Amino acid sequence: MQALPRVSSVEVFTLEVRVRGVFRIALGAETRVETLYVKVTLDDGSVGWGEGAPAPRITGEYPRAALEAARIASQHLPGIRLPEELSDALELLSRLLPRSPAARAALESALLDAYSRSIGAPLCALLGGCRSEPLRTSFTISLDEPEVMASKAAEAVEKGFRRLKLKLGGPPSLDIARVEAVRKAVGDDAEIMVDANQAWSLAAANKVIPRLESLGVMLVEQPLPAWDLRGLAELSRRSPIPIAVDESVMDMHDLAELVGLGFRGVVNVKVSRVGGPLRAARILQASVDMGLEAMVGCMLETSLGISHAVHAVSTVKPSFVDLDAPLLLERDPAACKVYDGVMVAPPRGPGVGCEPRLSV
Ligand SMILES: [Mg+2]
Incomplete structure (x- = not known):
């Protein structure tokens, strides 16, 4: 029987993205945003990617804070076996990131992407x-x-x-x-x-x-x-x-x-x-x-x-x-x-x- 894949590494970083012109809503205007990216690698070689876009005016989650929060939470992921420990890992992310939805989104997205790739299925499945x-x-x-x-x-x-x-x-x-x-x-x-x-x-x-x-x-x-x-x-x-x-x-x-x-x-x-x-x-x-x-x-x-x-x-x-x-x-x-x-x-x-x- 094939061994279950484990999370071997998690990388977390932000990317600066420029908006065409200015994007203005009632809460404020943006010309650039910093979005959070997560890359999860499994020990079978599968790689998963996730994004979380912090929206400080809506959630109070600033990009630097989201980055720091995601980095701290990500330290708990290496070694996790998929799919056995996936729901426990997602539950842990909820407890570690109660007010950081973008950080949580980036990590959850990357984990789900990596696992669905390792079994050759689309994530929606x-x-x-x-x-x-x-x-x-x-x-x-x-x-x-x-x-x-x-x-x-x-x-x-x-x-x-x-x-x-x-x-x-x-x-x-x-x-x-x-x-x-x-x-x-x-x-x-x-x-x-x-x-x-x-x-x-x-x-x-x-x-x-x-x-x-x-x-x-x-x-x-x-x-x-x-x-x-x-x-x-x-x-x-x-x-x-x-x-x-x-x-x-x-x-x-x-x-x-x-x-x-x-x-x-x-x-x-x-x-x-x-x-x-x-x-x-x-x-x-x-x-x-x-x-x-x-x-x-x-x-x-x-x-x-x-x-x-x-x-x-x-x-x-x-x-x-x-x-x-x-x-x-x-x-x-x-x-x-x-x-x-x-x-x-x-x-x-x-x-x-x-x-x-x-x-x-
Ligand atoms: Mg809206």
């Missing part, structure tokens, strides 16, 4: 199933003056994107002007979602949402602060436009609490925010099981992280797919083949189906 159809991603328009957003939106539609996500951030009259300008520029065929990234009060949401409805907006994401689960649940029951939660859901407990408060709507799940592809797959599945709609999203991250997200979302049919981050970067150092035009390719193996080419 470990997560419960593999989809064979491609997904169409939306395209994000950074927060800006109405006319700038309108011209970027028109450009995206010209490139073939049908669904746009407009970043909003108040005040209400300016947010309405932004959506009016974009609708005028793209016509009635393009689908428009908006993401306020926590910027509105309940009063502001009540003022803006009816206007957005008349402009044909199909989804309003995270209109209220992340902590205001009660407000989001209430809004979700009476808003004429479906409400999505994003920053409010860090784990399964947040989701259960929202549902307990009566939330109905859409749950945006991001691998780097919930701590790994296995966790993301579980939250996506639980959302659908509880009668909510699933959305798969991303941080500002490279195509390695997106590849993991593609596997994580392969057991549910997401109503919304927002996996455009590498398209917003000046250069994608991982250079994984994720896109086919504006479509996101179905998951491929072995593992996550991507070996980052980092020599560039």
Whole structure:
């Protein structure tokens, strides 16, 4: 009988990635991000890769802290036998990294990638199933003056994107002007979602949402602060436009609490925010099981992280797919083949189906 593979080494490092121009949301603006990479090597020669994109404005996890946290946690992994000790190892990561979702995501991703490669399977097979159809991603328009957003939106539609996500951030009259300008520029065929990234009060949401409805907006994401689960649940029951939660859901407990408060709507799940592809797959599945709609999203991250997200979302049919981050970067150092035009390719193996080419 063949010996079970063991983890022989774990490397952890950050990569600096430049954004095309400036990426601005209600919480702040970025021209560059530092994303966390993990490489796990098994003693049978299999190599696995993982990414976690720390989002300090959302999770409080700064890249240096994520790097340090992942390095400390990674010291516990060499010698672990796969798959026997995999779930214990993932549980240990949860205990060591309770507030470092990106660090946890990078380590979990790399472990799962390495193990699925060692058995010659695609990662999605470990997560419960593999989809064979491609997904169409939306395209994000950074927060800006109405006319700038309108011209970027028109450009995206010209490139073939049908669904746009407009970043909003108040005040209400300016947010309405932004959506009016974009609708005028793209016509009635393009689908428009908006993401306020926590910027509105309940009063502001009540003022803006009816206007957005008349402009044909199909989804309003995270209109209220992340902590205001009660407000989001209430809004979700009476808003004429479906409400999505994003920053409010860090784990399964947040989701259960929202549902307990009566939330109905859409749950945006991001691998780097919930701590790994296995966790993301579980939250996506639980959302659908509880009668909510699933959305798969991303941080500002490279195509390695997106590849993991593609596997994580392969057991549910997401109503919304927002996996455009590498398209917003000046250069994608991982250079994984994720896109086919504006479509996101179905998951491929072995593992996550991507070996980052980092020599560039
Ligand atoms: Mg969002």
